[in-house]
Amino acid sequence: MDLKLNGATWKVGTLIGGGGFGKVYDVKNGTQLAVAKLIPKSPGAARELLFVQLADVRNVVPVIDGGETADSWVLVMPKADKSLRQYRESMAGPLTESETIAILKDIAESLTDLAGKVVHRDIKPENILFFDGKWCLADFGISRYAEATTAPDTHKFALSPLYAAPERWREERAESATDIYSLGVIAYELLTGDLPFVGPDMYKLREQHLHAAPPPMTGVRPGIATLIDQCLHKAPGARPSAASVLSRLTQLEKARPAGGLAALQKAAHVEVQRQGEAARTESAARTEAERRTELYKASTRDLAGIAGQLRTAISEAAPIAKFVEMGPIGWAATIGAATLILRANQQTSAAPWRDWEPPAFDVISHTSVSISLRSPQTGYEGRSHSLWYCDAKEEGRYQWYETSFMIMPLMTSGRDSVDPFSLDPGIDSAKAIWGGMAEYQVAWPFTALDPGDPSNFIDRWAEWLAAGATESLHRPSSMPERNPAGSWRKKGQR
Structure with missing residues (x-):
């Protein structure tokens, strides 16, 4: 099968991946190898959602061709060496601190350039690809398209649950801070070998992202642990900007503090953890208020x-x-x-x-x-x-x-x-x-x-x-009128 697009004709090869919003194929134009993503023309999403102009943004996998078939939009991108997911799974355990910082810096550079322009909404290891010597973001258009094509009643599932920020679970507007939260989850995973929140089901994941504190990162420098904890704050406004993340990663890459500076980093980490606990308490109170409001509507x-x-x-x-x-x-x-x-x-x-x-x-x-x-x-x-x-x-x-x-x-x-x-x-x-x-x-x-x-x-x-x-209603002859014993739960009963 051939795809005749805006720039060239591509010969379609093996199906190499797919999901709820399209399929991915190996394609070739002469000697040029690439991948093509075919995204269904779902109701509610315009073609423009897919074609995000990112020429001035560092570390982004470019779209080199595009077009459409009768029932799909098509995006063609260079074939990357590997995804961060593939690389992570090829390692026996957590990555080293220096390697983790290098990966995070590549992503932070991209997010710094994107700040105020485009929100990715779906940053996860599968969407971070090693291309041209850098770890690059991919699938900007796909994430926006997924947002627009998901019906309201299933909207909460149009996210990657393991990496989704609290505001995504609340179905609120995604901002640059949303991508910073996902970066924090990735950083935690790379350094510890585990995810901060694991569910096991969708509803437990929601509760954890909204309210729970991630398990402490043992053996991780206070400066790095503090930065990751801040990225994972429940309140978007409490998370650092992409530029701040990049600057701090650059400083952390240079040298390890000692003496008084090391002690100050530890003190700062304690304060960030305290702030995180306050934010979790606030988030829990907000969720409780939302729960009571929904139940009140049901009662009415x-x-x-x-x-x-x-x-x-x-x-x-x-x-x-x-x-x-x-x-x-x-x-x-x-x-x-x-x-x-x-x-x-x-x-x-x-x-x-x-x-x-x-x-x-x-x-x-x-x-x-x-x-x-x-x-x-x-x-x-x-x-x-x-x-x-x-x-x-x-x-x-x-x-x-x-x-x-x-x-x-x-x-x-x-x-x-x-x-x-x-x-x-x-x-x-x-x-x-x-x-x-x-x-x-x-x-x-x-x-x-x-x-x-x-x-x-x-x-x-x-x-x-x-x-x-008929004026025959009288006071009950005995009280209590009916035996109420055992008709409501007492302490310790469920």
Whole structure:
């Protein structure tokens, strides 16, 4: 098969590689040997993404010809001697310090020239080739093309997980600092023989790149270890520029410091590690906030489904019911002397329990459902239950739970007019859930609500609404109304 491109006709030889974004073949034009990359014409990516002009950038494998076939864009590049991956795997162990610095300097020269112009986005040993006596970057166009052709729902997998910076995992804009992080991973791998983060799966890798500290590099000079640690900072703004990396590598190549300078390098390394720990803590807090936000959105969707089914059931059973809107999701339905009130969802703070011992489970959001009596008999005004979106039964498995609370018997309280009553996540409810004795207790077991079939929940509240409407809703004859023992996780349970 021949490829007739813009500059020449190339005879296609052996398939030598491939992946999700194309295939690589040996090609020849007379005596000139090269490789051709055929990249599918995927929707969403323009041809211009592949043809990056890098004539003034050092240590880049050039594109010597290009064109297209009916279904592929074609890039032709000189055939390199080997990739850094091939060279690394041919060695018995870690590379020497001097050899590692020489390789990193070649890459840093390229990144220095690229700064502010082009972000590679996919620096890894496979894309670093030994060509014309230098270690050179390749596949600029491929990485940009991959970015543009990946659907949003799979975008997070359009990266090289072992080398991807935290901002790539967050699907944020890639900048020059993104390539510096990947350079740090390569430097760590060359000097130690291991990767800083190994997974073993995609989700563990994400957590490690976002939050974990790389294992210490034993036997590595503090000056080099400090530089690599800085390249691996979680925050892009804390990483050194490519020019700074190149300058520091040049200094490290010259001589080994001794005496006071060596001690100062060690002190600097300790400080960089401290800064890295602070950045990891910040990244973890940010990820936790993102996790809680996503769970809150899920809780709102589920509550909307439950609330909608309850409202429909009331409307169909009692068309005379008068509804009043109470914000998103929330509403009140009045029949006769009783009003059923379902309040809108509220996001729960990460630590609502104040100085009381927190429960074993995590609450994401909360609301309440209640029956309010218009003309209370004997001082009884109705009942109210809490709805908490939490992992009360199984760690990490969140859903809506219904529960309610009571005052410890023999104690008096202004809450007696509503019995049982709802509580938001806070110090009072923490006392009820606590393993010891306190004035508040759980009056109703934590009962899971199924958004797909909340029939038991609907029937229960419809019955109480009917009783309230006919002025026959009374205070429960005994409390707790149902035995709540064992209905939520305690410390040490999963």
